[in-house]
Amino acid sequence: MTITIIAGARPNFMKIAPIIDAIKQKQSEGVAINYQLIHTGQHYDRNLSDTFFEELNIPFPDINLNVQSGTQAEQTGAIMIGFEKVLAENPTDLVMVVGDVTSTMACTIVAKKAGIKVAHVEAGIRSGDMNMPEEINRIVTDSLTDYFFSTTSLASKTLEDLGVNKSQIYLVGNVMIDTLRKNESRLKQPALWKGLQLQEKKYMVMTLHRPSNVDEEGQLKALITQLAQLGKDYPIIFPVHPRTKKLLEGLNLNFDNLHYVAPLGYLEFNYLVKNAFAVLTDSGGITEETTVMNVPCITLRDSTERPETCTIGTNVLVGNDPDKIVQAFEKLFSGNWKKGEIPELWDGHAAKRIVNNIVDIYKL
Numbered sequence: 001m002t003i004t005i006i007a008g009a010r011p012n013f014m015k016i017a018p019i020i021d022a023i024k025q026k027q028s029e030g031v032a033i034n035y036q037l038i039h040t041g042q043h044y045d046r047n048l049s050d051t052f053f054e055e056l057n058i059p060f061p062d063i064n065l066n067v068q069s070g071t072q073a074e075q076t077g078a079i080m081i082g083f084e085k086v087l088a089e090n091p092t093d094l095v096m097v098v099g100d101v102t103s104t105m106a107c108t109i110v111a112k113k114a115g116i117k118v119a120h121v122e123a124g125i126r127s128g129d130m131n132m133p134e135e136i137n138r139i140v141t142d143s144l145t146d147y148f149f150s151t152t153s154l155a156s157k158t159l160e161d162l163g164v165n166k167s168q169i170y171l172v173g174n175v176m177i178d179t180l181r182k183n184e185s186r187l188k189q190p191a192l193w194k195g196l197q198l199q200e201k202k203y204m205v206m207t208l209h210r211p212s213n214v215d216e217e218g219q220l221k222a223l224i225t226q227l228a229q230l231g232k233d234y235p236i237i238f239p240v241h242p243r244t245k246k247l248l249e250g251l252n253l254n255f256d257n258l259h260y261v262a263p264l265g266y267l268e269f270n271y272l273v274k275n276a277f278a279v280l281t282d283s284g285g286i287t288e289e290t291t292v293m294n295v296p297c298i299t300l301r302d303s304t305e306r307p308e309t310c311t312i313g314t315n316v317l318v319g320n321d322p323d324k325i326v327q328a329f330e331k332l333f334s335g336n337w338k339k340g341e342i343p344e345l346w347d348g349h350a351a352k353r354i355v356n357n358i359v360d361i362y363k364l
Contacts, residue, residue: 001034003023005020008067009101012103014056019121019355033355036063038065040079040107063090093362095108099121101134120141123141131211131212132210146168148168150171172350173349173353201276217247236258236259238259284305288306291309294314312342
């Protein structure tokens with residue numbers, strides 16, 4: 001059989017790497033399973049795409065749709081048009097989508113209209129926030145998916161509550177953590193470490209890109225100002241997302257402890273996260289990695305599709321509420337941050353479970 005795997009944005013690359021490794025392992029065992037890798041080009045900055053293929057030893061895509069940036073509708077339409085042509089010219093037995101980006105939803109719709117079954121890796125997660133484009137992507141994708149590979153028992157239950165047949169749901173764990181576990185020994189110190197004279201557990205890492213935080217200049221300015229001031233003498237390393245960089249221009253947000261840097265590759269970024277005193281973020285995936293690496297994480301969102309990072313892990317939600325942010329920093333600096341644990345099946349073997357299930361489903 002042939003599986004067509006879709007990658008469109010930074011998190012996707014981290015999730016497909018172990019799946020491809022697991023497929024290759026099955027091939028070496030004589031199992032008749034093949035794959036073709038499609039990169040939609042949804043993220044086109046080199047540090048958000050090509051670097052990941054090089055660092056994580058992922059084969060370069062068989063096809064790149066080169067969609068690049070645009071509005072939600074423009075990206076969705078361009079991906080659907082491009083992927084429809086790909087499927088017409090490259091027959092497949094199964095389309096595998098990962099995560100919750102625009103490419104995930106768009107390729108799912110195209111596959112189902114072409115009569116091709118869809119497997120969704122990271123199925124069933126929900127934030128409950130319909131203002132997030134990703135939430136819409138999750139809902140649409142899961143409404144069409146045939147095989148649901150979930151990260152947690154809560155995600156599986158969410159699917160069951162929505163009426164998905166239990167026989168279609170497979171609790172496999174978290175492929176993002178597969179990649180982290182495999183590459184922990186390969187994490188590398190970025191050049192900025194020495195340049196900024198960083199020390200272990202004596203700095204923070206920050207990422208911001210959610211519209212609720214960065215779209216309105218006043219909100220963005222107030223948030224960054226508060227975080228920089230609360231950070232005291234701790235350097236705050238801020239790899240700036242291309243989307244956020246445009247918004248920061250002209251705001252004159254300059255603080256001695258705030259360091260704007262270019263987006264980093266996977267190995268360098270996670271080196272910074274692993275050795276950080278804390279992480280300040282509005283990303284979902286980073287909260288998973290901080291939970292596994294036992295790094296305090298302050299999430300600048302009101303809701304999360306990964307509640308286990310809060311109930312089990314090291315993550316705390318504060319939104320952009322100034323009072324909650326102050327309280328989180330007070331707890332951080334007092335040394336009273338909670339001790340996290342690692343969720344069930346976040347053990348580095350999720351991709352093997354996914355591919356084993358596919359082999360069983362198709363009786364290969």
